[in-house]
Structures are given as C-alpha cells and as structure tokens.
Amino acid sequence: MASPADPNADLLSMLQATAAVGGPTSNADLLAQLNADPEPDPLADVEYTGDLATDSTAELDALARGFRERTAREDERFRLATDSEFWFVLCFKSREEKDAFLHAARLFHLGDKYLDGRAAASALGVDLTEPDTREEE
16 A cells, blocks of 8 residues: 655655755745745635636636736746845955855855855844845935
8 A cells, every 4th residue: 555645745845946956045944935825726716606607707817817916926026036135246366265265254154156145144143133125215
C-alpha cells in the first residue's frame, strides 16, 4: 500500500525553488511565506442560479476578474522587488579587496555578491525593526 501524498509537497517545492534561485533565504522569509494568506478563491462570490449558461458566464467573469486582480498584485510585487531605492552597490578594485571587506565586516557568511540587507544589518548591529515603506515626498 502506497503512503498518501504529502499535502505540503507543492509548498515545499516552491520554498526549495525560491531558496535555490534566490540564494540563502532567512528563516524569517521562509516563515513569512508559510504564513502568507492564500490566494483568494475567484469563485467564492459566484451566486449559482441553476441555469448552466448563466452560471458558466458568471464563473468565467469571476475567473477573468481573478486573473486581473492577480496580475495587479503581481505587478505591484514586481515594482517593489525591482525598485532601485531598495538596494545599493559597493565596488572594490579587486575580488580580493571585496572578500577582505566581507570577511572583516563579518558578512561573508551571507554571500559574496548579493546580500540580504536585513541579515547584513543584523550582523552589523543595525536596528531595522520597523521598515520605512513611506514614499519620499
């Protein structure tokens, strides 16, 4: 008798893919993904009448609205993820200088190219308890 499929297999695969693509992921990031609200059910508000044509049209309209809303959420996520105000660059004359800096700052364990800013702040003792998400005026 085969064991039942793991109900979390899809979620675990997503998390593993995120970690593999984005480099080391912090426990806080993984916990946020695990506790994130699920995508809303686009058919939740469909009121069924019993008429196949009417109900099919209502379902298609709801699905189209769901896709548009998901696209809007994804567009906003992409805008935030690629906003240049969220990152900066340090440049050195050589790889050796860069590595020496990362080791001296005790940041090398976070990576040698792209570092999680919050993890680096924590390693350097910088308090970022409340992120400032206000737009500059």
